[in-house]
Amino acid sequence: MIYVDNAATSFPKPGEVGRAMLDYLENKSANPGRSAHRLSIEAGRAIYRTRENLARLLDLKDPLRIVFCLNATEALNLVIRGFLEPGMHVITSSMEHNSVMRPLRNLEKKGVEITVIRDKEDELFINDLEKSIKKNTALILLNHASNVNGRIFPIKSAGKIAEKNGILFMIDAAQSAGCIPIDMYEDNINILAFTGHKSLYGPQGTGGLAIRDDVDFTRIKTLKTGGTGSKSEKEEQPTFLPDMFESGTPNGVGLSGLNAGIEFITARKINEIHDFEISLAHELKSYLKKSAGITIYEPLSEDSTATVSFNIDRLPSSKVAMILDEKYEIMTRAGLHCAPSAHKSIGSFPSGTVRISFGIFNTYEHVEKLIDAIIEISRDF
Amino acid sequence: MKEARSVILFYSSSAALKMESLAKSENLVVKLIPIPRDLSSDCGICLLVLNDDMEEIKTIIDNHRIEYEGIHDYMV
Structure with a gap:
């Protein structure tokens, strides 16, 4: 069995992740931050440790500026819906996932103005971005890395332009947090949305926001209100982080697993993980490129994540993925990958592509078997 | 702990956990x-x-800009 669908969710998870979750359930799982007994404090510590490790990973100074959500989609919605008002203008790219496109298109109907910049090489893209800025531009929101072809966007330059123009800059780091080094200050990121279950190797149901210390978060309305364990005498929502955005009992067990995932990857160093994964992707790409009858959808950036999109020209992507699964036990993902805009941008809409996405547990042997399977499928079907 | 002690009250348990960690x-x-x-x-x-330890505690509070509600003598 070969799993190469890590851009959807990483599999397997390190053993430490499951063990940390079991330990939390068996030994700690009182309500964190609610009751003040030892078990509640222990549960609170487990979650705080996750904040600390995430802050360290992203070079964020204050761990309390990590806000936990269910996933990156919820985190993105929190800022998109909580910050944008009718009359405001937002700039994004054509390579966005529907986690960005759908909330934006929904708000467009309510009077938010949207400019979608078509993906081009970095310099041209940045030029277009700068030219798109208007008086009412309030947010620039970009994919850090594409879930379709691994394209890495020039976030540092985009963030600089945003800063120069006094515009909030947010990135969707669902595909990058954990496999590309990120520094919120160096990379000029104001707000970052992450998911726990991909390159951070945590369980599903974990994700959130990292909000830089100099961002006035009170400009973002909270989508949910409720119990926080703080200011309990008041019937109004607290206005400090993370409580303002974190009502209700948190996913303590999931966040304990996420913490173990983060500790697992940081012990291996992010840039080394990236180098390893990208070497697997290069191996696959160098074969695909020289094969007749195969189209490969290359990213418009020099560096990329280990996500490769291709098609065997005569075959629908869904059929290739099905044969890979049924005959070779190789798990990939076909179709549009919840990113119709990105597929339009790379020219593979509406048929989609076969996507191979490598993770830390893949091997060169996996790549060889994958190549052999693709050779056979191209020949036999 | 027989020495004189104080309690620091924060606005949230997360802030208290942060101070404990620091x-x-x-x-x-x-x-x-x-x-x-x-x-x-x-x-x-x-x-x-x-x-x-109050001097060191206050240095941490200042350096990390931790907001707190108050510092009170702790009586058993």
Whole structure:
């Protein structure tokens, strides 16, 4: 069995992740931050440790500026819906996932103005971005890395332009947090949305926001209100982080697993993980490129994540993925990958592509078997 | 802990946990305890510290810009 669908969710998870979750359930799982007994404090510590490790990973100074959500989609919605008002203008790219496109298109109907910049090489893209800025531009929101072809966007330059123009800059780091080094200050990121279950190797149901210390978060309305364990005498929502955005009992067990995932990857160093994964992707790409009858959808950036999109020209992507699964036990993902805009941008809409996405547990042997399977499928079907 | 002690009240349990983590990394003796009812009606936690460590505690609070509600003498 070969799993190469890590851009959807990483599999397997390190053993430490499951063990940390079991330990939390068996030994700690009182309500964190609610009751003040030892078990509640222990549960609170487990979650705080996750904040600390995430802050360290992203070079964020204050761990309390990590806000936990269910996933990156919820985190993105929190800022998109909580910050944008009718009359405001937002700039994004054509390579966005529907986690960005759908909330934006929904708000467009309510009077938010949207400019979608078509993906081009970095310099041209940045030029277009700068030219798109208007008086009412309030947010620039970009994919850090594409879930379709691994394209890495020039976030540092985009963030600089945003800063120069006094515009909030947010990135969707669902595909990058954990496999590309990120520094919120160096990379000029104001707000970052992450998911726990991909390159951070945590369980599903974990994700959130990292909000830089100099961002006035009170400009973002909270989508949910409720119990926080703080200011309990008041019937109004607290206005400090993370409580303002974190009502209700948190996913303590999931966040304990996420913490173990983060500790697992940081012990291996992010840039080394990236180098390893990208070497697997290069191996696959160098074969695909020289094969007749195969189209490969290359990213418009020099560096990329280990996500490769291709098609065997005569075959629908869904059929290739099905044969890979049924005959070779190789798990990939076909179709549009919840990113119709990105597929339009790379020219593979509406048929989609076969996507191979490598993770830390893949091997060169996996790549060889994958190549052999693709050779056979191209020949036999 | 027979020495004179104080409790620091924060606005959230996350802030109390942050202060505990920072204080422990400086090897200070601290303990998270339920907020005494006479100090606040809140059901959360506060940090018990030794008065001898107060200068270092305040340095951490300043350096990390930790907002706190108040510092009170701790009576058993």
